[in-house]
Amino acid sequence: MSECGTRMITLNQIGYPVDGQKIALFTSSESEFKVIEVISGAVVFEGRLGNSVEDGASGVTVRKGDFSEVQQPGQYRIEQGKHRSGAFIITDRPYHDLQQGLLKAFYYYRCGVELTEEYAGPWSHKACHTAEGIVYGKPELKLDSSGGWHDAGDYGKYSGPGAKAVADLLLAYEMYPSALLSPIPLPESDGHTPDVLLECKVELDWLFKMQEAETGGVYHKLTTLNFPGLDVMPEDDTAALYFSPVSAAATGDFAGVMALASRIYKPFNHSYAQKCLDAAVAAWGWLETHPIVPGFNNPSEITTGEYGDEQDLDERFWAAAEMYRATGEEVYHKAFEQLAEESFPKYMLGWGDMGGYGSIAYLLNDKVDKESALYLSLQEGLLTEAQRLLDQSRQEGYLISLKEEDYIWGSNMLVMNNAMLLLFAEHLSGDSSFAACALDHLHYLMGRNVLDISYVTGFGDKSVMHPHHRPSVGDNVDAPVPGLVSGGPDRGLHDDYVVEHLQGKPAAQCFADHELSYSTNEVTIYWNSPALFVTARFNQ
Ligand code: G3I
Ligand code: 9MR
Ligand code: ZN
DSSP states (O other), X not given: OBTTBSOSEEOOSSEEEXXXXXXXXXXXXXXXXXXXXXXXXXXXXXXXXXXXXXXXXXXXXXXXXXXXXXXXXXXXXXXXXXXXOOOEEEESSTTHHHHHHHHHHHHHTBOSSOBOHHXXXXXXXXXXXXXXXXXXXXXXXXXXXXXXXXXXXXXOEEHHHHHHHHHHHXXXXXXXXXXXXXXXXXXXXXXXXXXXXXXXHHHHHHHHHTBOTTTOOEESEEEOSSOOOTTOOGGGXXXXXXXXXXXXXXXXXXXXXXXXXXXXXXXXXXXHHHHHHHHHHHHHHHHHHOSSOOOOOOOTTOOSOXXXXXXXXXXXXXXXXXHHHHHOOHHHHHHHHHHHTSOSOSSOOSSSOOHXXXXXXXXXXXXSOTTSHHHHHHHHHHHHHHHHHHHHHHHSTTOOSOOGGGOOTTHHHHHHHHHHHHHHHHHHHOOHHHHHHHHHHHHHHTTOSTTOOBSBTTSSTTBOOSOBOHHHHHSOOSSOOTTOBBOOOOTTOOSHHHHHHOTTOOXXXXXXXXXXXXXXXXXBHHHHHHHHHHHHHTXX
16 A cells, blocks of 8 residues: 555556456546566556546546556556555456455355355354244244355345345356356365356255245245344354245245246256246246235334335346246246336346346347347347446546446445446447446456455455454454455445544545445445356456
8 A cells, every 4th residue: 555545546456357458547646657567677668647537426536547558467566656556467367366256255155054164264154043934923933944145244134135146146157157167166066067056056045945835925034133243153143033024026036036047057957947947936926916015124023134125026027037038938928028018127137126137038038039129129228228337437537337326335236237237238239348348347346446445355455354244243353254245335324334434525435444334334145246247257
């Protein structure tokens, strides 16, 4: 770090691919910069900064330094007068370790099993949350609830967010299989099934337990009544676990992810694929018999994450698209066509806005007539949205698509979701400018931002050190669990710590690397998952 705290030269702290565009962003007043080879100290490039761009959301004026000409693999840093950047690499596949770390994070999130030293190193801990859960409102009914991934910095397990995380990982594998061939490794690695599918199976196996046997509906979440203290290790969180009531959002998400899984697992495990499809069909049956359902609210005694979602048409839309893609059956196609006429966001990929997954499933489905009006309108809609993101990114100093008002709780999910959408636009149009813009979003996540911070624990020379993550707080290990994506700036100042420390800051600076700041510095599985998708694209 430089003498004056935040460095004036920001870049992707991991580095850049050999043949890619390489841009560092400067907030200094000087105009020249040098690229130095770290070991020899040799100056390999001298450049001038471009025009100043006012970045309102970040509260600074930014200038670009383009050093794309440097193409010799190696380790470098940038210097400008007395300012210097951290060291970074230029190499063929700079993001391989990052990708593996983002995927390994899901192993660390595992619930119900011991994390052994062999796989977890200093972050090992005993098995947690192995007790049966009580079905809320039916105190006599207790069911197996173990397994899956913890949601976040807390130990709740929530069906919809879990489905989004699995969907991102399975889509990453579907789109970029060659990126995901090398083992992590995991305890289950078998040299045949890709590790990403083995890890997703952990969550899918838990999701099966969230389905109500008699109805096919899916319990919204499984948590204790209240959050445990911040330093409580998972195995010490022994309060009773409750299944919250079935919701339409959870059931739609479940049908969507199970139908997707049935397709992806088929070549590796036929009977598992069938089990996923059967579960999806049962969930679809519940949706059909429950056309109008109020949104989910926490039962009065339960204060853990609500993930309330008034709108369930988007989850139904995704479910129909995946069921049609998995089975080819016209009944799902008809349902999809009907849902497509309704008004809800069709290109969003958030935990509560799953419409984008429906559009993508339809647009990637070979069985769909590519000249049909619905196909063409969804394609045009997606490309128009991607073009809007691209245009917006070009206006911003830090080259990403977020406007000031987009710095909300979990803004880094928006950063990575937008990059995902840009990559689907690349796939559909063949236009590589969408991919370049998506890569700019990864550069932001990895340090090319006004705070000069890598939002992924353990990756980058100035990365998040104090996430709101109970195991990282409670484990007596200095370093946080690695590979976790932090939520990022939230201008709404939604916790006491930021209310006290960040008043008046520009939107993109409303972030605190402090364990008490759950609204800016928590970590979740569904912030890791789109980051994994985007990183895999650039690790092929
Ligand atoms: O959508 C509106 C937007 O229209 C508006 O302009 C903006 C202004 O603040 O707010 C947007 O809504 C925000 C919403 O997230 C968007 O997804 C809310 O303000 C914000 O409070 C809400 O935050 C959610 C948070 O829980 C509180 O409910 C996060 O998305 C969600 O990721 C987070 O989830 C928690 C779980 O409950 C418990 N486990 C940890 C997890 C992560 O912190
Ligand atoms: O730790 C909780 C975190 O996982 C949630 O995302 C967040 C919002 O629901 O709440 C956190 O718990 C805090 C609670 O809401 C208020 N008291 C302090 C708790 C943090 O220790
Ligand atoms: Zn657990």
